[in-house]
């Protein structure tokens with residue numbers, strides 16, 4: 397073969413050049429797709445979000461993961477795999493004796509597969525993060541303001557100083573002229589603060605892949621219910637944050653793609669279900685003199701509208717049968733709001749927690765209650781007006797995907813999207829490689 401022929405053969409084998417666009421990924425926690433597509437009928441003035449529909453592509457809905465909870469879902473958005481594979485199985489880590497002060501899965505060390513940050517970094521892109529879940533010590537993040545809190549004491553700011561990219565927080569505080577929001581703060585003011593910090597990071601460092609997480613809509617939907625006047629007002633203010641971020645990104649990177657996602661939808665709630673009550677009554681959980689858990693054989697691991705049921709001895713068939721009989725008995729009474737008792741096979745089919753012996757999915761309107769001591773009843777009024785965390789599927793739990801920018805079709809409806817397809821799609825846009833459990837979506 398001559399040199400020219402060899403060259404031609406090599407060129408024929410070369411892959412199609414990657415798109416390699418800069419990417420801004422914004423998450424609005426709890427944003428229901430209908431709040432954007434049906435904004436007019438719902439009385440929502442959200443021009444910046446509406447622009448994604450006319451000038452970009454959007455999913456009619458996104459099917460989430462088990463459980464439809466913030467941390468498992470955001471980790472699927474960053475990895476393209478279900479919780480069974482990525483290892484973030486709930487918001488909080490399993491803590492049967494309650495010693496972890498309500499600690500969440502803050503640490504990226506618990507993520508078992510590569511993330512979009514790592515994929516982008518390997519492709520040679522600079523990366524940034526403002527408050528994305530499960531981002532402490534995340535690999536591949538050039539400029540990281542990770543999400544963490546402890547008690548809300550002022551010392552939490554020192555913890556964040558230590559865990560953020562060295563010098564970054566102080567640098568951006570100097571630019572913004574205000575302290576960075578405390579990690580525990582999910583208010584609209586905190587979202588607006590983090591929006592300003594993200595804008596300052598874009599202007600100062602121009603990260604080619606930036607993740608930004610906004611919490612206040614979810615906070616309001618829990619407090620006052622999905623679609624409440626307060627939730628609508630919060631979303632309208634978040635819309636302004638999105639407008640500012642899009643403008644800042646396009647100023648830094650005129651060819652950027654901006655992806656806007658959410659992690660789950662919401663159900664309105666009325667009744668709290670205290671799963672600890674029957675476990676205590678059955679002797680599966682034993683309390684000490686201090687009223688705290690002393691020992692346990694089986695334990696609910698709560699995830700909002702659902703709960704994993706963990707066994708102290710997973711291989712103990714007699715214990716498993718005993719717990720199964722209890723759960724079936726509870727589920728037989730519709731007042732308990734148990735929609736489904738899932739087996740390990742059912743859990744695996746949905747990509748859920750592989751260590752759970754069972755999974756309880758509650759009916760719409762019901763929410764798992766936290767441990768409130770020896771005397772708490774099984775059923776009470778729900779302390780929140782909205783919840784998620786149920787098994788995915790119902791329309792109310794669908795989440796959002798919208799994209800705008802170079803290479804994205806205008807006005808295209810992408811139809812129903814599997815959440816696991818989002819990360820591979822975003823990786824492809826950036827010219828990065830990430831193998832998820834679903835093929836990338838065609839955005840053209």
Ligand SMILES: [Zn+2]
Nearest residue numbers: 425426466659
């Ligand atoms: Zn969430």
